Amino acid sequence: MNAEELSSRLAAIASTQRLGIIAQLVGEPLHVSELARRMEMSRALLYMHLAKLEAAGFVTGHLELSEDGKALKFFTAVPFTISITPAVIAAAVNQQEGKTD
Amino acid sequence: MNAEELSSRLAAIASTQRLGIIAQLVGEPLHVSELARRMEMSRALLYMHLAKLEAAGFVTGHLELSEDGKALKFFTAVPFTISITPAVIAAAVNQQEGKTD
């Protein structure tokens, strides 16, 4: 992972709102409207946060049909581990490209 | 560590500029003017970044007198390890206060 990738992944979770979203989704996928109610947040704003989290690979969304036939957009927390130390940072800075994982 | 502490620590390193600063300081303390030259950045801007990094505990600064009697402000990278997983985030969100370490 290079410095740009690292900083953008970190930026995606450097937010209490987005940490809260991930926490809500751990072990329990939720659809957008339900998540918005639990987070006490407008859907428009939630979409913005979800877009950042999904772009960084921390959550993933998919459409599902409810029993009564309505489309629901479910989001799930994606498993990951990020370990950061000064050496990891130095390695990231001192290279142009990084591994996918 | 609670969600606020976690997000503010992450925010402090969620920046390519600040990752670069840490990388420069790993294993080699530098004074502000020298670091500014290496980062190709104005001192005023560098001070802002250093203030954020120091507030979050990633670097630490101290005054030193050079051989010819001039005051130099040296900064050093502080050793640390941050490991983040969905479970760590959930734990941070679901508590009010956290341990110092």
Next chain:
DNA sequence: TGCACCTGTAATAAAATACTAACATATGCA
């Protein structure tokens, strides 16, 4: 005295993020 260094801050401008309000569209059901 003047030049080359250094630390430190204040005021301001520019850019990026976060947030709100409003809208369009669709489904099921009484």
Next chain:
DNA sequence: TGCATATGTTAGTATTTTATTACAGGTGCA
């Protein structure tokens, strides 16, 4: 038909972060 639910976007505003410019002050030395 009308209400309650849902997805999704856009346009505009507010706030925060980043960056620049311009200071004021200190030391050593030729």
